[in-house]
Amino acid sequence: MKKTLFKLLAKLNKTVLPSFAKRQLDLSKASKLQMAIIGWRYFVTTNALD
Secondary structure, three states: HHHHHHHHHHHHHHHHHHOOOOEEEEEOHOOHHHHHHHHHHHHHHHHEEE
């Protein structure tokens, strides 16, 4: 149940949230909002893979 929820969230993140890797964002210059989005995507991705 938990894994399927995170897989669904991962697909939603991929379509809705921006990809900072494509923009070649420098993490040292990222704003707090951008860092929060990166953290959220990381959290969802790691839980979807486990």
